[in-house]
Amino acid sequence: MKNRIDMRIGVLAVQGAFIEHEKILEKLGVDCVEIRQKEQLENIDGIILPGGESTVQGKLLRALGMLEPLTEMIKNGLPVLATCAGLILLSEQLENDTTSHIATLPVVVRRNAYGRQLGSFNTRHDMKDIKDFPMVFIRAPYIVAASDDTDVLATVDDHIVAVRHNNQIGLSFHPELTDDTRIHEQFIRLASS
Amino acid sequence: MSNSQYELNKGLAQMLKGGVIMDVTTPEQAKIAEEAGACAVMALERIPADIRAAGGVSRMSDPKMIKGIQEAVSIPVMAKCRIGHFVEAQILQAIEIDYIDESEVLSPADDVYHIDKTEFKVPFVCGARDLGEALRRINEGASMIRTKGEPGTGDVVQAVRHMRKMNSEIRKIVSMCKDELFEEAKQLQVPYDLVQYVHENGKLPVVNFAAGGVATPADAALMMQLGAEGVFVGSGIFKSGDPKKRASAIVQAVTNYRDAALIAKLSEDLGEAMVGINANEIKIIMEERGI
Numbered sequence: 001m002k003n004r005i006d007m008r009i010g011v012l013a014v015q016g017a018f019i020e021h022e023k024i025l026e027k028l029g030v031d032c033v034e035i036r037q038k039e040q041l042e043n044i045d046g047i048i049l050p051g052g053e054s055t056v057q058g059k060l061l062r063a064l065g066m067l068e069p070l071t072e073m074i075k076n077g078l079p080v081l082a083t084c085a086g087l088i089l090l091s092e093q094l095e096n097d098t099t100s101h102i103a104t105l106p107v108v109v110r111r112n113a114y115g116r117q118l119g120s121f122n123t124r125h126d127m128k129d130i131k132d133f134p135m136v137f138i139r140a141p142y143i144v145a146a147s148d149d150t151d152v153l154a155t156v157d158d159h160i161v162a163v164r165h166n167n168q169i170g171l172s173f174h175p176e177l178t179d180d181t182r183i184h185e186q187f188i189r190l191a192s193s
Numbered sequence: 194m195s196n197s198q199y200e201l202n203k204g205l206a207q208m209l210k211g212g213v214i215m216d217v218t219t220p221e222q223a224k225i226a227e228e229a230g231a232c233a234v235m236a237l238e239r240i241p242a243d244i245r246a247a248g249g250v251s252r253m254s255d256p257k258m259i260k261g262i263q264e265a266v267s268i269p270v271m272a273k274c275r276i277g278h279f280v281e282a283q284i285l286q287a288i289e290i291d292y293i294d295e296s297e298v299l300s301p302a303d304d305v306y307h308i309d310k311t312e313f314k315v316p317f318v319c320g321a322r323d324l325g326e327a328l329r330r331i332n333e334g335a336s337m338i339r340t341k342g343e344p345g346t347g348d349v350v351q352a353v354r355h356m357r358k359m360n361s362e363i364r365k366i367v368s369m370c371k372d373e374l375f376e377e378a379k380q381l382q383v384p385y386d387l388v389q390y391v392h393e394n395g396k397l398p399v400v401n402f403a404a405g406g407v408a409t410p411a412d413a414a415l416m417m418q419l420g421a422e423g424v425f426v427g428s429g430i431f432k433s434g435d436p437k438k439r440a441s442a443i444v445q446a447v448t449n450y451r452d453a454a455l456i457a458k459l460s461e462d463l464g465e466a467m468v469g470i471n472a473n474e475i476k477i478i479m480e481e482r483g484i
Binding site (some may be wrong): 013014017020037053055085111115121122174 | 200210250263268286289314439444452
């Protein structure tokens with residue numbers, strides 16, 4: 001058992017694979033809180049936007065009055081780790097789609113970029129500061145364009161699948177479905193700095 | 194099916210958790226479902242209430258109709274094949290369906306064998322009334338489980354019964370000592386390693402949704418509080434007075450399933466719920482198909 005780290009990470013829990021992220025945070029000794037309503041957004045040092053269906057999560061963020069406060073918090077520097085659907089929520093623009101949600105990450109994202117479930121795949125790939133990371137892509141998006149000041153963390157088959165822009169990390173894939181905690185550890189360092 | 198494909202298929206079910214999967218029969222209904230917040234849609238020609246009313250043999254839907262729904266929405270599209278009808282499943286895989294429901298709602302094509310789902314790349318969800326059924330389906334390659342309920346009735350009693358039974362059987366296995374697990378595997382007619390997984394983890398090795406008879410936000414929240422990881426709504430939405438509003442209310446009730454004040458608000462002015470039939474007044478018992 002590792003020492004507890006004195007911080008509280010919110011995990012957006014309106015729909016999707018949020019429990020998987022919570023399990024990794026627990027393993028790393030970090031307190032986490034499920035965010036299902038806007039009152040729960042208080043007193044958090046960072047937030048994780050999990051995988052799931054982005055259309056559902058975007059709708060629920062609005063219906064529950066969370067979209068605006070959350071967007072403000074991220075604009076004001078709240079560290080955020082977004083995976084798959086979370087990346088879609090975070091991106092400024094979606095390709096061939098006029099909708100956007102939180103829209104704080106200066107990238108353009110293609111939804112269902114690898115097609116339907118038969119196009120889902122696993123691979124291992126180096127990232128900028130992490131060697132040989134297991135990547136699980138499930139009906140995944142990828143990034144078709146990123147602003148100049150966005151740091152590309154990983155590219156798979158010429159497609160950008162991981163980026164960082166200041167306080168925001170966006171991933172196409174699902175580290176929470178693996179036993180590898182290195183990306184979450186990086187995020188916790190970001191949230192504690 | 195390779196091991197990693199099975200993990201990917203289980204993973205897709207994990208992404209659906211906390212969500213509502215809705216039965217739709219047209220691209221227009223699929224759009225309404227998506228806009229109301231469905232995490233996936235089940236494409237079928239007739240919803241269970243109509244299948245029950247029409248009687249006769251019910252089969253896989255027309256692939257053209259399923260394709261129309263695939264084109265209409267960006268969320269995952271599921272479709273049903275008959276129990277044991279592996280050719281219908283092959284067809285659904287060929288049109289790149291995201292999930293196949295080997296479903297007791299359709300007329301069974303095989304009264305002994307289920308489909309060998311390990312032969313497929315595309316994922317399967319199967320119904321189960323108890324832990325033994327669930328683990329047998331998982332052993333055959335299902336990567337998601339749902340209760341069977343009694344489809345098309347609008348009566349939630351069976352789904353509740355199945356979910357309670359499954360969870361009490363899981364709790365029983367968790368409390369067993371190792372040598373009892375061998376006998377339990379024999380009783381349930383399932384491999385030992387699946388029983389061992391349940392013993393160690395206190396849950397099924399795949400995602401478990403509620404299905405059958407869910408008609409109101411309160412029904413959906415009830416199933417979530419009983420331990421479902423998400424909810425299928427079949428006839429309950431498009432057999433009701435205001436499908437859009439009801440669908441959206443059920444989606445929100447699943448997210449905040451413990452917030453009674455919010456569910457009270459969501460339950461206001463939803464118009465007429467589906468009329469429903471008491472599950473004990475009907476002749477065709479679909480939950481007994483394929484056990």
